[in-house]
Amino acid sequence: MRKIVILTGAGISAESGIETFRAEDGLWAQHRVEDVATPEGFMRDPELVVNFYNARRAQAAEVTPNAAHRALAQLEAEHDGEVVVITQNVDDLHERGGTQTLYHMHGHLKGALCASCDHRWPAPMVMAAGDACPSCNAPAARPDIVWFGEMPYDMDVLVGHIAQADIFVAIGTSGNVYPAAGFVAEARHAGAHTIEFNLEPSAVGNQFAEHRIGPASQTVTEWVAEILAK
Template identity: 55%
Template sequence: MKIAILTGAGLSAESGLGTFRDKGGIWTKYDLTQVATPEGFAADPALVHEFYNARRANCVESEPNAAHFALGELQSDSAHEVTIITQNIDDLHERGGAKDVIHMHGQLLRALCANCGERWDAPIIMTPTDLCPRCSAPQTRPDVVWFGEIPYAMETIQQKVSESDLFVAIGTSATVYPAAGLVQLARGETRELNLAPTDAAGAFDSGRYGPATSIVPEWVQSL
């Protein structure tokens, strides 16, 4: 069976990585227009790097949870062809055993040169004076997709979802486009796994609700 899985922040929340909506979380301490837009980076690169340095440190200190491991095990099952698409910029899927994860919003542990497009592994601490290893321009930024930018690999993502026998959205509100439109592309069965029904729950054929560390392993086991 071909399975396409879309994961969001709710999958990593139990690993200590906050979602956009966490009260008191790191996202609430910054103006997102200043730290998560190309315009914000151009205006104050030091502030943007401060924000992502904190997120990167949080990421490397976190561990994959039972949901990540369950999806890694599912992908290794030869009975299924599993594509994992994530909105998350952490590496917990990979540390949970997943392979070839499609990071539609980029990766926190990778760096990007805004001048020439070169990509490389990011250091834990990035600064505005970091030079690109290819062109030497001091325009190094996190390799993440900011508001107003186009998510990565959308053509591949759309193809994988449309060809799947089962499309599953896990830990995502499924209300922000283009991710929100993926369920409409699915031609097979669709299922939502989340802490609680989302506003998009009616677009799915079925749902299962509760903590990701409980419902995701249970769902994988049921397959």
């Protein structure tokens, strides 16, 4: 009954049509990271930031889970051990693909957060700068997204899962964003077998014991079939 911990990044959603952070065109290419993905950027121009995430929310609503998302849900449902998915993505494709045990370490497009009192609630499809918090009424609503310079969610829980993993898998991650990029080192230290699925080795690719190169919809689906056949 092996425990499998899976980290997913932008690459798994790219095949569904979600633009990656480093795409040469699209939403991210139109803005500086400092302007739309930092607390300072939100303080300078909340309308710009809110509108940026409105556009991302609309984009995410138009796409559907791909074969890799569905394969991970099948693995969770049919594997005789525990399967935990940790995602850096802020879309809901894992949920719609059927995954149950899921941690959004960088927040979620469907969430709103009060910058004043930290209250959370479901975000409307279109947020507006200055929207009032339903708890404290401060005009401080922001997307519930972990921006650069902020601490990812549930880190203590995630580190605990990684320490217990028999197999640690990273799918479609760049290996450039910490602390997620450090998970493979923690998993190796704990004795896990480590596997990277990507179109090319990531920035921390040399730390993985095994590599599967190619589209996640193909490589992840094949791997899940192998695991379930054992």
